[in-house]
Amino acid sequence: MNLYTFASPAHFYTLAGRLIPWFAWGAGLFTLWGLYIGFFQAPTDFQQGEAYRIIFIHVPAAWMSMFIYLVMAFWGAIGLAFNTRLSFMMARALAPTGAMFTFIALWSGAFWGKPMWGAWWVWDARLTSELILLFLYVGIIALWAAIDDIRRGDRAGSLLTLIGAINVPIIYFSVKWWNTLHQGSSINLMKAPSMAKTMLLGMLVLAIAAWLYTIAVALVRVRRIILERERQSEWVKAILAKES
């Protein structure tokens, strides 16, 4: 038994099945903890009043929308380079959750923009590039769905993912490169955070919750994909026979 054992779908199926409850419960607990900090410990903002509390979902969702895309691109690249079956399955399993977080980032942004800027939407570089990210997710999912040949679909979808990855740094740096209505990064690795510690903690806790959630749902989805693709194999038949 070595590390590569889990690169085989059969072993990964079992491993993922064991891991899912841990990630799911972790996500639930971190969500409750993060919401408690966000609503009961973090103080009212002196400029934005209570409206700023949208930050606790907006920022983690926006981070996830970009991280998940990069992870998808990573798996796509590994799949294209080494032709590993599981990598493509991981990429496919992540896409719907990435699209969901992108939608949440845009939606919560609109609901934050309206009271603060007076507009639900502006064609500012940050907002526009994030909207393009949503279109990329939808396009990739549609491409996968449209191609019946699994191998060709995997390759085409992953290629599109890789090409679209150029959009992620554009989103991230848009607030620096262009004069945007959207504010600059809330957190910068290079300098001390400019926000209250409890606000920062709430955001980080909910970001971890979002990660745990993403891993849990992606694992559920990848197990389903494994079952479908390996349905002719003996181990899948054995698993299904054991369950019924």
Add this chain to the structure above:
Amino acid sequence: MNWASWSDFWNMGGYGLYVWGSYGVTAAAVLIEVILLKRAAAETRRELKRMQQWTASLQGEES
């Protein structure tokens, strides 16, 4: 403590619509994803079991 009462909490200093509009839709999106995923996973299993039984019955007729 930030809130004097429940109505104070729901009001969110006058920003209730925006704060709860964001959190509500987020909760709904997560809930919908989880429900769809559970359904799809159950559907796949049902489908595969049906195919398996069908193949098994064909093999049974042959022998």
